[in-house]
Amino acid sequence: RLVNVKSVLNSHHALLSHWKPPQKFDPVQFLVKTHKVAFSALTRLWGRKPLRGEGTQMCETLLSILCHLVEGEKQIRERLDKGGSAAATVTTATTATTPAVAGGATTSSSSAVNQPHVDETMVRLLQDMGFSEAHSREALLNTGNSLERAMDYVLSHPPTNFSAGLLTTALDFEISEEEQMAQAIALSLSGAGNTNADTAGEKTEVSAAKTVDKAPADDAKNPVSAPVRNEYLSKAVLDDFTADLLPGCLTLLEHVPKCVHGVCDLVHVVARRNGEEWKLNKVVLALVATLADQAGSLLAASENLADWSHEDRKKFASNDAESGFFTRLHLLSLLFDDFCASHLKETGLIDRLVEIVSRVARCLTADKELATPYWLPLCFLLIDMYLEVTSPFYMTGPRQKAKRTWQWYDERSGHKWSNYSSSVNATINEAFENNQSSFTATVNRRKIVIDFVSMTQTNQETGTARPVMFVELPSEDSSETVTAMETSHLNEARGLNEDQTETLVRIIADLVGVPVEPGTLNAALRLCLRLTRDYAHAVVFAQRNGPKHLLALKQSSAFGGFSSLVTLNLR
Numbered sequence: 001r002l003v004n005v006k007s008v009l010n011s012h013h014a015l016l017s018h019w020k021p022p023q024k025f026d027p028v029q030f031l032v033k034t035h036k037v038a039f040s041a042l043t044r045l046w047g048r049k050p051l052r053g054e055g056t057q058m059c060e061t062l063l064s065i066l067c068h069l070v071e072g073e074k075q076i077r078e079r080l081d082k083g084g085s086a087a088a089t090v091t092t093a094t095t096a097t098t099p100a101v102a103g104g105a106t107t108s109s110s111s112a113v114n115q116p117h118v119d120e121t122m123v124r125l126l127q128d129m130g131f132s133e134a135h136s137r138e139a140l141l142n143t144g145n146s147l148e149r150a151m152d153y154v155l156s157h158p159p160t161n162f163s164a165g166l167l168t169t170a171l172d173f174e175i176s177e178e179e180q181m182a183q184a185i186a187l188s189l190s191g192a193g194n195t196n197a198d199t200a201g202e203k204t205e206v207s208a209a210k211t212v213d214k215a216p217a218d219d220a221k222n223p224v225s226a227p228v229r230n231e232y233l234s235k236a237v238l239d240d241f242t243a244d245l246l247p248g249c250l251t252l253l254e255h256v257p258k259c260v261h262g263v264c265d266l267v268h269v270v271a272r273r274n275g276e277e278w279k280l281n282k283v284v285l286a287l288v289a290t291l292a293d294q295a296g297s298l299l300a301a302s303e304n305l306a307d308w309s310h311e312d313r314k315k316f317a318s319n320d321a322e323s324g325f326f327t328r329l330h331l332l333s334l335l336f337d338d339f340c341a342s343h344l345k346e347t348g349l350i351d352r353l354v355e356i357v358s359r360v361a362r363c364l365t366a367d368k369e370l371a372t373p374y375w376l377p378l379c380f381l382l383i384d385m386y387l388e389v390t391s392p393f394y395m396t397g398p399r400q401k402a403k404r405t406w407q408w409y410d411e412r413s414g415h416k417w418s419n420y421s422s423s424v425n426a427t428i429n430e431a432f433e434n435n436q437s438s439f440t441a442t443v444n445r446r447k448i449v450i451d452f453v454s455m456t457q458t459n460q461e462t463g464t465a466r467p468v469m470f471v472e473l474p475s476e477d478s479s480e481t482v483t484a485m486e487t488s489h490l491n492e493a494r495g496l497n498e499d500q501t502e503t504l505v506r507i508i509a510d511l512v513g514v515p516v517e518p519g520t521l522n523a524a525l526r527l528c529l530r531l532t533r534d535y536a537h538a539v540v541f542a543q544r545n546g547p548k549h550l551l552a553l554k555q556s557s558a559f560g561g562f563s564s565l566v567t568l569n570l571r
Helices: 006-009 027-045 055-082 111-113 120-128 133-143 147-156 178-190 197-221 235-243 245-255 257-274 276-301 308-316 327-333 340-346 348-366 377-388 423-434 476-496 498-512 519-530 533-542 546-551 562-570
Strands: 403-410 417-419 438-443 446-451 455-461 465-473
Touching: 006 027, 006 055, 006 308, 006 327, 006 446, 027 055, 055 235, 055 245, 055 257, 055 546, 120 133, 120 147, 133 147, 235 257, 245 257, 245 327, 257 276, 257 327, 276 327, 276 340, 276 348, 327 340, 327 377, 340 348, 340 377, 348 377, 377 519, 423 438, 498 519, 498 546, 519 562, 533 546, 546 562
Parallel strands: none
Antiparallel strands: 403 417, 403 465, 438 446, 446 455, 455 465
């Protein structure tokens, strides 16, 4: 909370109205100091093994603080560069002196600053009632110069040792915890937080005495110092830290795998600071290369997996055969985007994942008592994400032109597919060919949003969603036919080959019949839904008794929409 820029700069809390600190609270300078100290502390913890028992909480807090430090850098630098507001500078705690006007006396301005604001008229009224001046000032100070409340205060609170020229700590009075925290922050900034009243009085007197002795000379040589601006964390320091961020993140994940989402958030925050090129070169490519090597080692270790004993297979399935393979695979799936696809193919990671899945699936089918490896669903998920960005629906550039008739499913009129009007069909087809992910149209005076990824239409007023589809007719233009062939060839080169696709379809059909644990089953059916869009692959799934296995499922699933996923596979 202390390093959260938004919480500090946009806080709705305020200091006590009747309490005047020796130095005005400056939120920007408070953040400057706090960020420096926090960054210095975190760099000592970064890359180290977390404490046993408290490791998860510590790592999540550490990652959250780093996100605030990196994310708040831009806002703080903008505030400091403006320099016009009071939040841009902080004055040093020095004692300004004024030369004597008469009798050679010198008055310390610090006493005027430290003097709490009370209404002198109210003080005299309370004194006339028989209360002492110190007790009256104390009462007015703690009641906001309200006479009635001050009278109640002096009657219910015994007199305390209060000096009109000194600040009184609010911890002795009945005030809220938030007010105590506000006073403590202001006192800590002014340097008075660790000083009691007596010591402060002695220092003030000594300072005044020294000032009287050498006031004329000092005023000539050392004028009152100008406000000192505290510099924020050096940009070079943050650049050096973020340039080599991945090893520290992986060290955390090796000891606390649950922090993978916090690491992902930190990478995204740093990417907004350093650019997407940093994310690709410093994080994603390094992850892909490391995972490709680990997948190769995993394949080498499981060369004769089919011949292993039950105990050896069980050990292989329950153990992370390669250190950090699961957590790194999980992190890559969270950071996955369009730019990862080509590198997954170049390094051979996708081919190796397909082979790993094939070997493990054969063992699970042969030995149904074997536990499902916890990294298996991530393999299915990463392959599915790879195929998503390499499919024709996700390719960059315009889609091929063709005659398409768009239809929507109307359950109210006999559960049949209904055609859009010719004008609406033309606009939908144009949006689809321009590679738009969604399109808004007006049908029968109702605004609908057509999502080309999920192939649904949603009524903006009612929120009702219905499936959509299109019937594609062969184009009469030969040039367009060539373009379609080239596009198909490009897609085959970028995606999986035919043997890999058929292998995955057979594997998924067999795993549904085992069945495997719910997470793996959900990820496998997602991939199956994408692969069986091709009729030939759907035939392979049916020949392996995939539909029968789906209908025979008895285990429950905690994943939302699992029933819809099974239904879509059957359809």
